Amino acid sequence: MQHGTDGLSVVEKPIEPTAQEPDPAVKAEQELEVTPNGATEPVAIDGRHIEERGPVNTEGQRAGAPMEVGATPTEQTGNGGLPNLSGSGGGNAVGGWQAYAASRTDDANSKLSDEDRNLLDSYFNAEIVEQIIALFHRILASPLRKAREFGSVTTNPIDRDIRTQIHQTIRRIFSSKLETVTDDSGAMVVSAAGLPSKWNSRNNGGRDAGRNDRSNTLHQPKGKPGWAQLGGDYLHFTIYKENRDTMEAISHLARTLKLRPQLFQFAGTKDRRGITVQRASVYRVQIEKLIAAGKTLKQSKIGNFEYHPHGLQLGDLLGNQFLITLRDCHFQLDDDLDLENKIERASPILSSVFENFSSHGFLNYFGLQRFGSFSTGTHTIGRSMLQGDFKSVCEAILSFHPSALAAQQDSAQQDSTVIRDDVGRDDIARASAIQAFKATGDSKRALDQLPRKFSAEACLIRHLSRSDHRNDYLGALQTINRYLRLMYVHAYQSLVWNIAATARWRAHGGRVLPGDLVLITEHPDPSTQSISDDTTTQVDQDGEPIVAAEASDRAYTTDEIFTRARPITEAELASSDCKISIFDIVLPLPGYDILYPANDSANIYEEFMGSEEGGKLDPHDMRRKWKDVSLSGSYRKLLAKPLGKVEWQIKAYGAQGDDEQFVETDLDKLEKAKLGGRQQPPGPQHQGNATNGD
Secondary structure, three states, rough: OOOOOOOOEEOOOOOOOOOOOOOOOOOOOOOOOOOOOOOOOOEEOEEEEEEOOOOOOOOOOOOOOOOOOOOOOOOOOOOOOOOOOOOOOOOOHHHHHHHHHHHHHHHHHHOOHHHHHHHHHHHOOHHHHHHHHHHHHHHHHHOOOOOOHHEEEEEEOOOOOHHHHHHHHHHEEEEEOEEEOOOOOOOEEEEEEEOOOOOOOOOOOOOOOOOOOOOHHHOOOOOOOOHHHHOOOOOEOOOEEEOHHHHHHHHHHHHHHOHHHHHHEEOOOOOOOOEEEEEEEOOOOOOHHHHHHHOOOOEEEEEEEEEEOOOOOOOOOOOOOOOEEEOOOOOEEEEEEEEHHHHHHHHHHHHHHHHHHHHEEOOOOHHHHHHHOOOHHHHHHHHHHHHHHHHHHHHHOOOHHHHHHHHHHHHHHHOOOOOOOOOOHHHHHHHHHHHHHHHHHOHHHHHHOOOOOOHHHHHHHHHOOOHHHOOOOOHHHHOOOOOHHHHHHHHHHHHHHHHHHHHHHHHHOOOOOOOEEEEEEOOOOOOHHHHHHHHHHHHOOOHHHHOOOHHHHHHHOOHHHOOOOEOOHHHHOOOOOOOHHHHHHEEEEEEOOOOOOOOOOHHHHHHHOOOOOOOOOOOOOOOOOOOHHHOOEEEEEEEOOOOOOEEEEEOOOOOHHHOOOOOHHHHHHHHHHOOOOOOOOOOOOEEEEEEEOO
């Protein structure tokens, strides 16, 4: 808000990351949206380094570091490796590869075992399996071709709990000739493993003799250090952007570098409306090339380049961090007081407010941006997808608000450079393009007018404009990027969760009830826990002692196991040892693989989803023939609160009035640092902090 009649503004300093439960898109959607304040670690924009220093936060990075923000990735993406193709002694890469290919010619003609085929069928649909097998046979038939010439196969998004197993299975079945990486949507990209650039001829017949060096294969020119020497296959960097979506910036970089967007990864999308900073990664790109591509970005900058062995994944973040300015703040104070005394009187009020905010938290709602900014909300589109009404889905995506078309007509009648303030230029172009397509059926004209960022609309126009596809609405939807398709159904899930959270809080407030759900990873079932803890008394049917497996013996790490929840019992709540609080309670996002609360909160899902507004859907029947809209569900904490202290400041408007910028962006700080000085905001101010009540 840009108003300031009272002459005061509250600036809330960064809130420490807030832990919350996963998003339905990835079983974990936790974003990091930061405009940090304070001094910084060494920072780079377009390769120019500036030395600064600041305090270290819990993620091991400087808490106030501009463009130095991001979470350490927690999930390893299996990418396989080429087999050890060396013989004793020397030999060149081509000869070694030919010899290996010749020794495996029987593979090209042999079929997969029934067991392996069934295993692949359990992971992917039949079409994807056939494409993977065909890719494997092409590689065997032409072992000397470059890896990128074979193309790739992109699968459906894979649940995190089985990704590692699939990576390993594909390497085993296809003798490490295929490598897999996980893209930003959770889908796997299966491609040919790169041809080794050289063979290690040292240590004749030794353990490392002839081991291929995959770090020198893709994109790295001869004579340059290998990817492993640089630090890993993935180049991590920071994106600073203003009034741009994350995908806009990523798509621009991908086009400039002539790469597939799937090679870029990030841990969470950032909304267009704001100045945001986030980490991203790209697979095997040289820093110099990325810097050059970054110089072509508009309203964005990139910096802080560093190679890592693994890329970022959706959900790899701890939480969100914000720097917020609230303008036009009014307090019940004596109007006769001067500005300095007003600020002094307002300070205790704000101190109490933020103390309460830190200790009591807030309802963990999904934000408004999840539900779209056009006339038809994304949750409405998701509801139609779950209903199987694909015609309505296409019509909704290709809808626009009449004000956008009116704005286009107004600008045509006036100076063509004049655009109404209430409608964006891109929204006007979108409405004009869709209207042209509906009126004439001319897809070329419509696509020429349509801004490139509206990829879903472009896919529908291309498909439906074909004479043999005019009524193929499902086929049209399947041409849209799967990540975008999932966004619609996840928006519906988010709406249901928000409604359930509101109703639950109104009915019971902060009380913990029997039948409420908690995560098993945080609060194991006491009945099963007591049995597993006393392994000395357990015997099998033959009287032999049972040996419990250690955690390290598991096939999956704890992070890879799908999140499960359980209901709380009345006896458990009555126990003096019970440590469950309202901050432990989770509510489900509807799906076929979750539990609903074992109390009256379950009725909320049935009543809303079964209503007209909810689409007359059954929360207990969420499987669909179209797998993209067959939702497994997930869980999200009812309440959230800051992990650390909340800092705040009161600032008075200066000479610039309402338009004064109270918060320095990262870019501002870097520019001032280059000039060798920092400016203090004018006018009286007061600051304080509120610590967490725990």
